[in-house]
Amino acid sequence: MMQAFEGTTSKGERAGDPRALVLRGLTKEYRKGSPVLNGIDLVLPGSGLTAIIGPSGTGKSTLIRCINRLVQPTSGEVLFRGQDLAKLSGRALRNARRRIGMVFQEYNLVERLTVMENLLCGRLGYVPAWRAWLRKFPARDIERAFDLLEAVGLPGFATRRADALSGGQRQRVGIARAIMQEPEIILADEPTSSLDPKTSVEIMEILSKFAAERAIPVIVNIHNVELARRFASRIVGMSGGLVVYDGPPQQLTDAHLKQIYGGENWME
Template identity: 60%
Template sequence: MLRLEGLSKRYANGDRALDHIDLHVPAGQVVGLIGPSGAGKSTLIRCVNRLVEPSEGKIFLGDVELTALGRAGLRQARRRMGMIFQEYALVERLSVMENVLSGRLGYVGFWRAWFRRFPQADIDRAFAVLDRVSLMDHVDKRADELSGGQRQRVGIARALVQEPDILLVDEPTASLDPKTSRQIMRLIVEICAERNLAAIVNIHDVALAQMFVQRIVGLRAGRVVFDGPPESLDPAALTAIYGEEDWSKTMTREEEAEDRAHEAASEQLRGVRAPLIAEAL
């Protein structure tokens, strides 16, 4: 689906944000992109849709070389790439429906877009994705009336209404509380499975990435230093990505927290079952 060959980005001051990245993401796979600040995670995502122009290398989406496209070809190719932003990138004064329909701007003419006269098929498509992300009760609300989690769902719906082949997701949970973060990550992963979508998710929360994605790619100083399943992300791998730290203690605390959560859930379940059993007897 997506293939990067020798992708590099060097800025005018000589700083190298990406250093010969080779990466293949097949259809249906969700990749978590992790690494310290400045590792090149956001730059990589923005190079894929050429919001940032690569300095070297090639990018393929399917059989189309994105790095060889002119303006018209790139505009068409961007229809196939749904972008989900950390800060939502919504038009605050517009309704939820209008923000979602903006995902169809690449398919309609200028004047239809200007007057917001979208084909009925696009409106039906927007209703369908709004239902999928549980926003049908908020269709006519302005974007600035929504919570952070609801805004991110609008951003997901806007990306889906494009009918893309890949989702490029930049820090989708950075502004959200832990519970909402899990809900948003779960939604992204479920949608990718349903639609056989590839996805690259730039995420700073390692534990959250391990919980939901199928594959983790770790960047450091613009280079891939880890590429594997979440269960292989051991202290040695974390040190390679982030540098020296006592990761074993961190991982132990995470495991203990999970154990406590399981125990609490079991206790709650036993508390529910006990009266039912007594009543049955």
């Protein structure tokens, strides 16, 4: 079994943070006896941007999706704000998910709705069903949605349909929708994988800015190592369903990357 490199961030340094996300023995098996996540122990800090890197198929997306229960863990704990998310169901799970903003690789917008309507979907867990059905959202929510469109660089886009937007514009809407939830944590599953290099940088800048301004944790599953180094305050490297690096980007060396991605020619 691979072990994390020495010198990575100490769990004890973060365990006292009440905003931290704590994973204990997190395991996921889609087929019995073949774990995708193999007993992950991790304490993710209560602020800043954490990037999770690693090759395809190593469990990065599964890890993100186990946190918000889009995927049900096989075993283990997901502790956040005094609750084990892995054990919640029904109303308790729905209430917990309201506090977790999610940014998807394929945007996950409602294509036929306008940008404003997609943003207001982030408030569906907070307004009565009849208000949502009639699209009668509080004035405060509408004002906040306009402010967020400004913040993500889309002023004047409120009435545009989602299916008329570029990929980068859609991802900006997806981020703004996640922020509309007033989340206590944001999870981003490969938010730049479908975007060009310039737009990818812009999306990471937005996520990093929100993490800093709102003092909440943002956890990004990302393939681009250089983007991770540039924007993350912490990097978690995964290989074979295990954490093999956990520390600051400045300490991530070629030796670490060879262990994460395998072999001498991982960059080729």
